[in-house]
Each structure stands twice: as structure tokens, then as C-alpha cells.
Amino acid sequence: MTYNELKELDSQYHMKTFGTRLPAVFTGGSGAVLTDSAGKEYIDFLAGIAVNCLGYSDEGFKAALEGQVDTGIVHICNYFYNEPQARLARLLCEKTGFDRVFFGNSGAEANECALKLAKKYAYGKGKDSDKFVALKKSFHGRTLLALSATGQEKFHEPFRPTAYDFTYIDANDMEAAKAAVTADKCGVILEVIQGESGVLPLHGEFVSLLRALCTEADVPLIIDEVQTGMGRTGRLLAQEHYGIKADVVTLAKALGNGIPIGACLASAPFADAFGPGDHGSTFGGNPLACAAGLYVTNKIDDKMLSHVERMGAYFSQQLEALMQKHPDTIIDVRGKGLLLGAELSGKADAHEMQRALLSQGFVIGTAGANTLRFAPPYIIMQKQIDLLIEALDRLFQ
Numbered sequence: 001m002t003y004n005e006l007k008e009l010d011s012q013y014h015m016k017t018f019g020t021r022l023p024a025v026f027t028g029g030s031g032a033v034l035t036d037s038a039g040k041e042y043i044d045f046l047a048g049i050a051v052n053c054l055g056y057s058d059e060g061f062k063a064a065l066e067g068q069v070d071t072g073i074v075h076i077c078n079y080f081y082n083e084p085q086a087r088l089a090r091l092l093c094e095k096t097g098f099d100r101v102f103f104g105n106s107g108a109e110a111n112e113c114a115l116k117l118a119k120k121y122a123y124g125k126g127k128d129s130d131k132f133v134a135l136k137k138s139f140h141g142r143t144l145l146a147l148s149a150t151g152q153e154k155f156h157e158p159f160r161p162t163a164y165d166f167t168y169i170d171a172n173d174m175e176a177a178k179a180a181v182t183a184d185k186c187g188v189i190l191e192v193i194q195g196e197s198g199v200l201p202l203h204g205e206f207v208s209l210l211r212a213l214c215t216e217a218d219v220p221l222i223i224d225e226v227q228t229g230m231g232r233t234g235r236l237l238a239q240e241h242y243g244i245k246a247d248v249v250t251l252a253k254a255l256g257n258g259i260p261i262g263a264c265l266a267s268a269p270f271a272d273a274f275g276p277g278d279h280g281s282t283f284g285g286n287p288l289a290c291a292a293g294l295y296v297t298n299k300i301d302d303k304m305l306s307h308v309e310r311m312g313a314y315f316s317q318q319l320e321a322l323m324q325k326h327p328d329t330i331i332d333v334r335g336k337g338l339l340l341g342a343e344l345s346g347k348a349d350a351h352e353m354q355r356a357l358l359s360q361g362f363v364i365g366t367a368g369a370n371t372l373r374f375a376p377p378y379i380i381m382q383k384q385i386d387l388l389i390e391a392l393d394r395l396f397q
Helices: 003-013 059-070 083-096 107-124 144-149 153-159 174-180 204-217 238-242 287-299 302-325 350-359 382-396
Strands: 026-030 033-036 041-044 100-104 131-135 165-169 187-190 221-224 248-251 262-266 330-336 339-344 365-367 371-374
Touching (some): 041 382, 083 262, 204 221, 302 339
Parallel strands (some): 131 165
Antiparallel strands (some): 100 262
């Protein structure tokens, strides 16, 4: 089916949530390279928005999925035990240091689970409250509760009333944090790098303060690592860069390398707040998704994390050099590992740049007001980064 045929079908039958999509139909891929329906190749610096961490056609990943499909069981309901789920639960808890996990199907579901868990923990202590603290410019998902936690008014207005009572504070505002994080709250939720708002890392002192305030108030600190977790920043969890540990952490995206899966992990006693019937999922933790998660979690070892760290440092250095060369076009470079953002001045438009790069064989993302977002597969190579930098340099002339 041609691009124009697909575009017509989408226009006629799909709800208009994605507007006019980018002009490419991908039909294959290998490594960090995608191929479209016309046979043109593209180096992928988006990875399905930080999802396809292993790139395309990883033989071990394909074998893991095929092995589960060959059993005849890709789904079994949670009335029953299933081996891939149990093994993935153990592996994630062992590698992250958390005590228990609940599996869902997406990052939004993982965040919903985390917020419900915090609410149940407060309820178990006799606290009659639905108050939470979140950060302005945050993004936690599109379902109603996750959207309510998102500190961006533009997402709230059409869907009021929002769920629970959120106090939104500015990132890195120490005094606002001290005033907001009190014992009457049920929880604090944040991303240590705000991805959707432009790849904005939090200051270390601010994160440490929130950790201390939550401990003092016996309020769970929830860190949304849907985009930053599973190795994206060169550590298994991005919070490791800050030297702290959340009470509850959420994962998705890279965990399944394209197979839908989300996870909410928690330490005791917060993990023990849920009892039978407090939460559930039909598809969450099914054998196929957990087989994918098992393979990915085992694959993200020290060697791969070291590669992510090296390539991320090199990529960041090259972007910074480009900023020095074109200071009127790039005004900031930020991020960690292979989650990087290059903020543009008013001289260039991020969406126009995205389309221009696509025409030259590069897939990138955008974020925030005017930021190019880069989140390539972890297997990206230096020569591929160099090709993108050269393309950007030409566009900025």
C-alpha cells in the first residue's frame, strides 16, 4: 500500500488525534536503520519515542518472541501464574532494588498504578486525602489520572474536572518544594528529566531535597522513568545519576523494545499497600510481553550501558560544538546519555527541521516549545551520529 493510500485511509477512518503524520511508511529495519515502502533508508534517532532500544531485527529478541508464540500461549489471564511474568518480576526487582512490581501495558498505566498505590498507602494510614505534588512542565501520560498529574494546563482544559488534587510547583524551586511536600499529601511524582517539555534535567539539589522531604513526611516519592528508565541515560535508572532512590518507580517504553508493557515497582512498605482486588489488568504481564521484557532486561547489561554512556557523551559534545558554530540557531544542548535535546532559537523551527531531516534520511523527534529531541536505539554508532551532525550543519548554514 502506498503512502497516499495509507494517508487516505487514515484521514477517513482514524480519529484525528495525530493530525497529518510525517510523510513516510516504514516497512523494515535493521540495526538503527529503517527502510520505507520505496526502499529508502533512514538512520533512526527517535526509536519510536525512546521505545526501540535494541533497534530493529535483533535476532535474540525475535527468537524470544517466537519461542513464546510457539508455545501457543501469548496471553493468559492473571487468575493464573505464568512463568515469564514471575521471572521478569524477579529480574527487575533484583536489578533495581525494589521489592515488588505490577505489570500493565503502557507508561500511562504504570503511572496510574503508582498514584493509586500512593493513595491506598495514605488510606491505610487513616489519611483522608487525595492531595499530590507534581511539577510544572511535566508529562505523565494521556489517561485521566496521568493527565491530571501532568503539569501543563493545555492538557487539562478540555477534560476538566481532573482526577485527584494536584499542587504543581516549578522544577528546581526549593522553597516551593518545602511548602508543598507536607504530611497531608499522598505522594510526589516527578521525572528527573522532563522529556516531553524539552529534555529538561532537574537540579541535583532539588531532587535530593524532595527525597528528604518525602522521607520526613512519610510520603512516597514516585519517579516516572517511563522515558528515562531501562538504560536510556547510561544507567538502568536515571535516578542513579542523582544518588537517590524513589519509593515507587514507573517503567515502560524501552522495557518491551516495541512490545507494549509497563511496570510499577515499589519498595516496602509502599508496595504492600495493595491487597487482592485493589488493582488489576487483563493484558498486563501477559506471557508475550514479559518474554520481551525478560530479553530486554537481560540484554541491557554493563557493556550496553557503557556504550550508551559513551555514545551519549560523544553525541552531546558534537551538538555542543554545533551550537558553538551556529549560536544564533542552537541556544542550548541538554540531556543525559541517549536522551538529548537541542533547543532552537526563533531563527529555526523544530518541526520544519524534523521534516527537512526526514527528507535527508534521518528520523528525529521534537519536544517542548522548539526543541529537537534525540532518543536513538542504544546500538547507535559514532559514524551514524556524525552523519546526523553533518546534516544539521548543512541545514543551519
